[in-house]
Amino acid sequence: MYKLLFRTGKDLFDLLYPVSCLVCGDRQVDRHHLCPYCMDHAFEPSNEDGRESSEGLVLPGWITMQHTLWEFDKGGFLQDVLHHVKYSGLAALGVTLGEKLGHELLDNPYLRVTRETTLLPVPLHPARERKRGYNQSFLIALGIANVTGAEIAPQSAVKRTRNTRTQTGLNASNRRKNLSGAFEVRQMKVFTNRDVVIVDDVVTTGATVFELASLIRDYCGKIGVATIARA
Ligand SMILES: [Zn+2]
Secondary structure, three states, X not given: OHHHHHHHHHHHHHHHOOOOOOOOOOOOOHHHOOOHHXXXXXXXXXXXXXXXXOOOOOOOOOEEEEEEEEEOOOOOHHHHHHHHHHXXXXXXXXXXXXXXXXXXXXXXXXXXXXXXXXXXXOOOOHHHHHHHOOOHHHHHHHHHHHHHOOEEOOHHHEEEOOOOOOOOOOOHHHHHHHHOOOEEEOOHHHOOXXXXXXXEEEEOOOXXXXXXXXXXXXXXXXXXXXXXXXO
C-alpha cells in the first residue's frame, strides 16, 4: 500500500514538475527521462556500425544474432539509467530504450526482426515481478515491438519456476548451474517455426539466454538475443 501511495505521489510530482534528463540534468525531457542528445551521445555503442553481432559474448553459433545497444559502464550513467528502469518505476524509459534498440534491429543482417518474429522477454519469477510491479525486459520488448511490429510471446508461454539467487559474483559455469531448470516452456506452439529474439536489459555471460534458447531451439527458426547493454 505504501508503495502504491508512493508511486501515485511520485506520478503527481512528475506531472507538476518537469522531469530532468538523468544524465545531463536538462529539464526539457517529458517522461522519457533522457534528452535526445544524451540518448544519442552519452553511452558507448557496443558495435560501432550498429549492425554487427556482439563479438565479446561466448554464445554457441546456433544463436545467430547478438545485438546490444551499448557497453555497460560500471558505476556510470548507463548503470544508473538501467537501475532506474528496473527499480524506480521508470516504465516509459524502458519502452523508449526498447524503441531505440528496435530501430537498429530492423537492419540487423543476421536476424531481421519483422512481424514474423517472436520476442521473448526473459521472464522474472512471479514473486519478484509482483514485488517490482513489472518486468523490465517486457518493457524493452514492448519498445522493440512498437518499431518492428514483432509479436511478444504471452507471459504464460514461458515460466520462471525457480527464483534463482542473484547471478552477481558467479562465474560463467556457476551461473549456468544456478539457472539450470529455472525456466519451463508451457506453450511451445508460440515459438514453433518462428524466429525468436530473447530480450533482456543487460547480458553478461549469456547464461540466461543460453538456458532459454536451449529449451526452444529444436522447435523454432533462428534464435537471437537483443539487449540494451553488454557487461
Ligand atoms: Zn541529457
